[in-house]
Amino acid sequence: MLLELNDINRSLRQDPAAYIAQCxxxxxxxxxxxxxxxxxxxxxxRIILLSGPSASGKTTTASxxxxxxxxxxxxxxxxxxxxxxxxxxxxxxxRAKDGSPDLESPLALETELLNEHLNxxxxxxxxxxxxxxxxxxxxxxxxxxxxxxxxxxxxxxEGIHGLNPMLTDRNPEATRLFVxxxxxxxxxxxEVFNRVWMRVxxxxxxxxxxxxxxxxxxxxxxxxxxxxxxxxxxxxxxxxHITIDTTHGYEVSAFRPFxxxxxxxxxxxxxxxxxEKILAxxxxxxxxxxxxxxxxxxxxxxxxx
Numbered sequence: 001m002l003l004e005l006n007d008i009n010r011s012l013r014q015d016p017a018a019y020i021a022q023c024x025x026x027x028x029x030x031x032x033x034x035x036x037x038x039x040x041x042x043x044x045x046r047i048i049l050l051s052g053p054s055a056s057g058k059t060t061t062a063s064x065x066x067x068x069x070x071x072x073x074x075x076x077x078x079x080x081x082x083x084x085x086x087x088x089x090x091x092x093x094x095r096a097k098d099g100s101p102d103l104e105s106p107l108a109l110e111t112e113l114l115n116e117h118l119n120x121x122x123x124x125x126x127x128x129x130x131x132x133x134x135x136x137x138x139x140x141x142x143x144x145x146x147x148x149x150x151x152x153x154x155x156x157x158e159g160i161h162g163l164n165p166m167l168t169d170r171n172p173e174a175t176r177l178f179v180x181x182x183x184x185x186x187x188x189x190x191e192v193f194n195r196v197w198m199r200v201x202x203x204x205x206x207x208x209x210x211x212x213x214x215x216x217x218x219x220x221x222x223x224x225x226x227x228x229x230x231x232x233x234x235x236x237x238x239x240x241h242i243t244i245d246t247t248h249g250y251e252v253s254a255f256r257p258f259x260x261x262x263x264x265x266x267x268x269x270x271x272x273x274x275x276e277k278i279l280a281x282x283x284x285x286x287x288x289x290x291x292x293x294x295x296x297x298x299x300x301x302x303x304x305x
């Protein structure tokens with residue numbers, strides 16, 4: 001899908017609050033439509049597998065789906081696939097070509113335990129949901145929590161490997177969702193801002209605001225992130241029962257006041273060509289102040305403070 005740059009800028013100059021509300025409402029309707037489809041599919045399985053690449057809006061979308069399902073009489077639990085990570089010291093932990101731990105690989109997850117839990121939950125049996133201590137890079141069994149699905153309850157498993165065949169082949173009835181930016185921005189039929197660049201900017205701003213990571217660090221790891229996506233995520237997106245486009249027409253404009261100075265002040269740029277393209281696109285958008293975004297905006301919740 002292509003959004004038109006002139007339409008975006010015109011709308012933001014005329015009435016930015018109205019355009020922001022319009023874009024938020026469109027995303028909200030996509031979530032509502034997905035909730036309707038999920039409800040229909042719950043007769044097959046109470047397991048929902050939600051996948052998407054980095055900075056696609058998975059966590060907030062999962063939360064919105066939980067609320068939408070509750071409004072339909074279904075209480076939905078949420079579990080992060082990250083809690084099924086193995087410790088890096090586990091024998092056979094996947095490694096990248098340079099010998100470093102490959103955190104993008106599905107083999108970094110306890111897939112046997114995960115599949116066992118998916119089957120037990122779908123049968124209404126109790127499990128202990130694990131907790132991964134990222135600060136100490138280990139499983140924390142003392143923090144595990146019990147979970148058992150009751151009538152009119154479901155569970156969303158959210159993470160980058162949600163659609164991997166290592167899970168879906170053994171849980172074929174589970175509802176599969178793919179979440180990502182699916183729209184780019186064009187001007188006179190020429191692309192000016194690619195949908196992948198949106199995720200770069202989202203992640204760069206989020207890493208700075210929430211993870212104390214510089215733009216240099218985000219760009220430095222982006223090549224590996226994209227490699228992992230192409231290997232482990234993109235090949236399976238077509239298997240999704242439901243897709244949700246999280247692109248908002250105003251988002252590049254909202255990120256511009258944050259991202260442009262970050263990119264212009266880079267000291268050690270691991271991605272000069274990508275940076276040049278993003279900057280050339282950013283400056284074509286009418287900037288929007290973050291204060292205009294509602295507090296429950298996807299971007300305020302997940303990417304900005």
